[in-house]
Amino acid sequence: MSLGRCPGQDRRYWKPDDIFEEPCPHCGGLIEFWKDDVNLRCPHCRKLVTNPRFDPGCAAWCSYASKCLGDMAAVYQRQxxxxxxxxxxxxxxxxxxxxxxxxxxxxxxxxxxxxxxxxxxxxxxxxxxxxxxxxxxxxxxxxxxxxxxxxxxxxxxxxxxxxxxxxxxxxxxxxxxxxxxxxxxxxxxxxxxxxxxxxxxxxxxxxxxxxxxxxxx
CATH class of the missing domain: 1.10.472 (Cyclin A; domain 1)
Known part of the structure; x- marks a missing residue:
């Protein structure tokens, strides 16, 4: 039996503001984030930038968090x-x-x-x-x-x-x-x-x- 996809990750349920732009803290260039992005490389200066709006709340409890977030899930779960x-x-x-x-x-x-x-x-x-x-x-x-x-x-x-x-x-x-x-x-x-x-x-x-x-x- 296949597992249903997490609603938070299923883009059919997303809202318009779940995709947004934020300025790079290093060079000021705009980076387009999707809400489930944890880190992205700035397309302008190539430095790694953390999504300022990322909400790790589900990572604390969801048993499938590691499938969505990889090693980052363990970091949040140890807080x-x-x-x-x-x-x-x-x-x-x-x-x-x-x-x-x-x-x-x-x-x-x-x-x-x-x-x-x-x-x-x-x-x-x-x-x-x-x-x-x-x-x-x-x-x-x-x-x-x-x-x-x-x-x-x-x-x-x-x-x-x-x-x-x-x-x-x-x-x-x-x-x-x-x-x-x-x-x-x-x-x-x-x-x-x-x-x-x-x-x-x-x-x-x-x-x-x-x-x-x-x-x-």
Whole structure:
């Protein structure tokens, strides 16, 4: 069975502005780009010019991206933001039936990204550790680490990063002399505070206290 052609590459679906001209950044001569051109040689100065309007979005996810973009597809798929998004998708799939754990993981990952940058820690280590910290919903560390390693390998994380994440997940609440572990713990602490404050019972109590119906300690 033959595969259907990607609509984005099938020129029957193109619009007039999918073919356009841009000035060469080297000589100023006009270059005609088609929207799926990644690089072209300027016909005037012969220097290689990148298409300024090329959108690599599909390359991040499409399993056939390498057929369209060649080696360039791998470059886009290794971008940290692309990998972070893929890790989040995996967390959502694996924690779908554990909504509170998922909520905690997503919020912790958000805090971890910011804290990691401030502390000079590799953000992807902290983000992945937060997203996969509770994969073993029943508290089985072995299943958490094995599943996390399998997911991260499939997503394309570097082996060094995967080993660091697994070390943090395996340790859990055991104190490690590791800046990344400290970032993860702080991010989870902040996330737990937010999740706790969002629980319906807490919101009802807070509203009642604001109205003066009940008194705090």
């Amino acid at each position: 940290p933001r692309v990998i972070r998004d893929k890790l989040e998708v995996e967390a959502r799939k694996n924690l779908f039936h554990h909504r509170e754990l998922l909520n905690l993981a997503l919020k912790a990952a958000g805090f971890a990204e910011k804290i990691a940058r401030e502390e000079g820690v590799q953000p992807l280590v902290a983000i992945a550790a937060c997203l996969f910290y509770d994969l073993g919903a029943a508290g089985e560390k072995a299943s958490s680490t094995a599943l996390a390693r399998e997911i991260m390998t499939r997503v394309g994380l570097e082996p060094e990063i995967i080993d660091q994440v697994v070390k943090i997940i395996a340790a859990r609440d055991t104190v490690l002399d590791d800046p990344a572990w400290q970032v993860v713990q702080e991010a989870r602490r902040l996330a737990k505070t937010v999740v706790e404050s969002q629980r319906p019972g807490r919101q009802v109590i807070a509203a009642a206290m604001d109205r003066g119906d009940i008194q705090g300690n």
